[in-house]
Amino acid sequence: MSFTDTIYALASGRGRAGVAIVRVSGPGAVASLEELTGKVAPDPRVASLRNVYRASRKTIIDQSLVIIFRAPESFTGEDVVELHLHGGPAILAAVMEELSGFPGHRPALPGEFTRRAFEHGKMDLTEAEGLGDLVNAETEAQATQALRQMQGELGRIYEGWRSALVSSLAHLEADIDFPDEDLPGGVAAAVAPKVALLKEEINSHLSDGHRGEKIREGLEVVILGRPNVGKSSLLNALARRDAAIVSEVAGTTRDIIEVPMDLAGFPVSIIDTAGLRLSENVIEREGVRRARDRAARADIRLFMTTADAPEIPDEFADLMKEGDYRLVNKTDLVSKRPKTKTAPRLFPLSVKEGEGLDDLLSALEADVTNRLDLSGAPALTRVRHRQALEECVVALDRFDASMEPELAAEDVRLAVRALGRITGRVDVEDVLDVIFGDFCIGK
Numbered sequence: 538m539s540f541t542d543t544i545y546a547l548a549s550g551r552g553r554a555g556v557a558i559v560r561v562s563g564p565g566a567v568a569s570l571e572e573l574t575g576k577v578a579p580d581p582r583v584a585s586l587r588n589v590y591r592a593s594r595k596t597i598i599d600q601s602l603v604i605i606f607r608a609p610e611s612f613t614g615e616d617v618v619e620l621h622l623h624g625g626p627a628i629l630a631a632v633m634e635e636l637s638g639f640p641g642h643r644p645a646l647p648g649e650f651t652r653r654a655f656e657h658g659k660m661d662l663t664e665a666e667g668l669g670d671l672v673n674a675e676t677e678a679q680a681t682q683a684l685r686q687m688q689g690e691l692g693r694i695y696e697g698w699r700s701a702l703v704s705s706l707a708h709l710e711a712d713i714d715f716p717d718e719d720l721p722g723g724v725a726a727a728v729a730p731k732v733a734l735l736k737e738e739i740n741s742h743l744s745d746g747h748r749g750e751k752i753r754e755g756l757e758v759v760i761l762g763r764p765n766v767g768k769s770s771l772l773n774a775l776a777r778r779d780a781a782i783v784s785e786v787a788g789t790t791r792d793i794i795e796v797p798m799d800l801a802g803f804p805v806s807i808i809d810t811a812g813l814r815l816s817e818n819v820i821e822r823e824g825v826r827r828a829r830d831r832a833a834r835a836d837i838r839l840f841m842t843t844a845d846a847p848e849i850p851d852e853f854a855d856l857m858k859e860g861d862y863r864l865v866n867k868t869d870l871v872s873k874r875p876k877t878k879t880a881p882r883l884f885p886l887s888v889k890e891g892e893g894l895d896d897l898l899s900a901l902e903a904d905v906t907n908r909l910d911l912s913g914a915p916a917l918t919r920v921r922h923r924q925a926l927e928e929c930v931v932a933l934d935r936f937d938a939s940m941e942p943e944l945a946a947e948d949v950r951l952a953v954r955a956l957g958r959i960t961g962r963v964d965v966e967d968v969l970d971v972i973f974g975d976f977c978i979g980k
Contacts, residue, residue, distance in 0.1 A: 614657025764812025
């Protein structure tokens with residue numbers, strides 16, 4: 538990707554608005570601002586009111602607040618100009634047309650401003666991903682996690698591990714490549730316990746129950762039960778809208794219905810499924826198969842029965858797992874509370890009357906908050922992070938078993954590269970710096 542071009546794009550939301558921001562970044566950004574306004578550029582980081590003209594200078598497009606951020610103290614690390622315009626479509630179209638006429642200017646590609654920030658060392662890959670997550674966050678928990686990642690909390694963990702391995706690799710390389718130098722005794726042997734400790738930290742980080750990924754993507758809560766027990770009514774009640782068709786006809790729901798929700802600030806998908814029963818109907822059997830499949834993959838299962846038949850049918854009991862919820866609905870239709878086997882997380886309900894829903898919601902909120910706790914160390918948030926860390930651990934396992942110094946060093950080198958791919962920092966110069974810095978070889 539070339540950085541000799543000057544790029545521009547709308548940096549605020551599309552559509553009519555009181556204010557819209559057009560961002561320009563690159564070597565020609567300041568010059569194009571001076572052409573647009575007919576004045577010398579203002580001082581950096583000082584908001585100035587300027588008329589924005591068409592090239593003919595005969596008509597004004599708009600009055601704009603303009604701000605300049607000089608390289609390298611800008612988001613992209615280049616000269617950046619921001620035009621704070623009135624947000625009418627005609628104004629924006631005219632400004633974009635004028636910018637397109639300047640030499641070396643072109644519309645930015647998707648994500649190109651952030652790509653330039655990464656390439657100029659303004660952020661690592663995890664911080665760039667955090668910025669993307671922050672822009673797309675829909676719940677408080679997603680925004681909190683994304684902000685922590687954008688501020689470098691996750692990247693600092695990975696970079697700390699990478700730096701520690703680079704140091705260990707440098708010591709191993711020194712032992713191999715400079716055997717005649719006067720190096721401290723047992724250099725290579727001292728590396729093993731440090732690598733073992735680091736591997737333990739990485740394994741602990743991996744054993745997080747996919748917490749960070751679930752905060753990004755949302756927990757899945759599946760409602761299960763026989764036909765006509767009230768699953769769709771419960772979905773509508775939790776979603777506070779008619780998301781699913783409710784009917785007295787058994788088997789109305791034959792496919793998966795999924796509704797995203799914000800539960801205690803965390804993203805959750807509530808999933809209604811086909812009624813569970815043995816059937817000869819091909820379509821209904823497929824619905825039951827899909828229900829079983831989603832139940833197996835779900836984070837939380839709500840198994841619903843009714844007050845007149847409160848026990849879970851034997852043929853579907855295998856779907857229940859420890860920590861799941863038992864919901865006994867339609868308690869308004871019986872004179873006494875139903876007798877059921879003692880079970881944790883058992884909730885008598887009348888979805889129709891709204892009874893018991895508050896208790897169920899409170900329990901679900903507490904459960905989700907506990908599962909996706911944000912108070913601890915930042916969790917990995919992407920599959921690519923997990924894959925790279927697992928690759929790193931595999932290489933360190935080989936290091937433990939290696940009897941040859943050269944092979945041991947190569948395994949540590951592979952582990953360093955795996956970690957470096959997460960943040961985007963992979964550089965052999967780091968190893969050389971440690972070798973020649975720590976040991977002063979050739980002095």
